[in-house]
Amino acid sequence: MGICASSAARRAGGSAGASTRRNGNRRRERDQDGAGEANRKRKDDRQAKEGGGGGGGGNGKQGGGAVPCGKRADFGYARDFAERYSLGKLLGHGQFGYTYVAVDKVNGDRVAVKRIDKSKMVLPIAVEDVKREVKILRALTGHENVVQFYDAFEDDSYVYIAMEYCEGGELLDRILAKKDSRYTEKDAAVVVRQMLRVAAECHLHGLVHRDMKPENFLFKSSKEDSPLKAIDFGLSDFINPGKRFLDIVGSAYYVAPEVLKRKSGPESDVWSIGVITFILLCGRRPFWDKTEDGIFKEVLKKKPDFRRRPWPTISNSAKDFVKKLLVKDPRARLTAAQALSHPWVREGGNASDIPIDISVLNNMRQFVKYGRLKQFALRALASTLDGEELADLKDQFAAIxxxxxxxxxxxxxxxxxxQDLPWKMKESRVLEILQAIDSNTDGLVDFTEFVAATLHVHQMEEHDSEKWQLRSQAAFEKFDIDRDGYITPEELRLTGLKGSLGPLLEEADIDKDGKISLSEFRKLLRTASMGSQNLPSSSGYRNLRKI
Structure with missing residues (x-):
C-alpha cells in the first residue's frame, strides 16, 4: 500500500498499486471464469491455513461458492468518496484495481487511493481479503514506519482505500543506486531499525506481514533521512499465540525455512529482514539459484557465506546481528523486539523506543502452565546469566x-x-501470572524473577552452545548439593521445593530411576512451552514471488 512515483511504481503500480500488483499472484487463483479447480484448492488451503485453527483476521471464515451473479458485496464503508476526493493521475494497476494520486477537496493534500473493482470480487475470499487489509491498516495506522491509512470508501462499483502518499521511491531503488548496491553499516542500521520496528508492532497486534522485502518499503520523501514506510499488507494475516500458518506465501529470495515447511509464524518476518540486511551490507542475496526450487534448497540447507568480500571488512557486531536473524530454527531466532536491542542496530537508538516484545508477554503467560520444578529450574538458570546476555530483557523490563x-x-x-493484543485477559489471570512469577511472594516481580519467566532457552543454546553448557550446568549444581551428578527428592526439598516431590520429579525423570541427571535437567529447560504442534509438511510451493 502507499504510493510512490518511482520507476518501480510506474512499471508495476507502485505503493498502493503494489498491493494489487503483488496480490495478483495470490488472487489469480480465484479470478473469474475457468478458475474453478484453483479456486477450490485455494479455498481448501485457506480454511486449513493456520494449524490448530483460531487465527483471527481472515482465517477459516470464508464462504463457499461465488458471489451470486449481479450481486456485489456491501462492505459497510462510507459512500462519500466523490465528495471528499478528486482522483488525479494514474500511478499503476494490478490484478484487481488501479492506484491514483487524489486530492483532498477540503485541505488540498495529496493522498494515495487504491480503487478496487467490485465486479472482480467473484469469491467471498476476495471480499474477506479486502476487509482484512483494511482492518490491518486501521490497526497499524499511527506508527511512523507504516504508511498511514486515512479511510475506506465504497460505491456500487468500487472500494476506495485512501492512504498516505509517499514520493521517495522504493528501498530497492535506493539499494540499486548505491555504489556496489550496498549501504554503509551506519546507514544500513538506520534502515533495518525501522523495518524491525514495523515487525515488532505487527507482532504485538498478533499480525504477521508475511512478505517483507525491499519493494514493500517506501521512503516518505526523496530526502536521505526520510522515514521508511511499510506497505502492501495483502499477504498479511492475524495469528494466535502458538498457532502456525500452513500455507506457503512470500517472495522466493526472502522466504524463511519454516514457511517452506508449512509451519510458520511471526519469526518468518525476522528472517526476511535478516535477508534484507545481508543485501544492504554486501550487495548480494544470501541464497541464490537460477530456479525457484534451487533457491528453496539453498534456504533450507545452506548457511550464508560470510567469507566473501566485503564481509571480512564488515564489523563483527554487524555479522553477529545478521547471523542471529538468519538462524534456521525459528525458536532460536531473535524476535523483532530482541533484534532492536542488539548493539549493532541499537546505536543511535535508545531503550525508550523499543516496543514490548509479544514473545515476552507470551512467555509470561506460558510460565504459569509450567510445573513447579521447571519454574524452579528456570529461576536457577536465570541467576547464572550476566549483563551482556540479558540486554534485551533489561529493555523489556524497563518498558513494563x-x-x-x-x-x-x-x-x-x-x-x-x-496492549492491543490478539487475546484478551481477565483481571484474575493477570494476578495469576504475577503470583506465578513472584517467587518470594512480595507482590512484585523483580528483574531476576522476570528473566526466569521470559528466557528464550533455545536462543541461548543456538547462539553460544559452550556458554549454554556452562550456564545449564551451573543451574543444575544449585540443586545437586552433594555433586554426585544427580538431583534427588531430598535435594529438591533442601532447595526449597515443598509438598509431594514424587509427581514433581516425574516432570524431568525420563528414565524413571528416581533422580534427575544433567541431561534430563537440560531437556526440562528446553521443553517447548507450546507443546507439539503436529503440523503437516509439504514440498509444494505456491504464492512465492521472485523480485
Missing amino acids: DVDKNGSISLEEMREALA
Missing part, C-alpha cells in the same frame, strides 16, 4: 516498569498485558 522503581507491580503487569 513504568515508574522505574526496579520492580513490576500488578498495575504495571496489567498495563503490559492490556
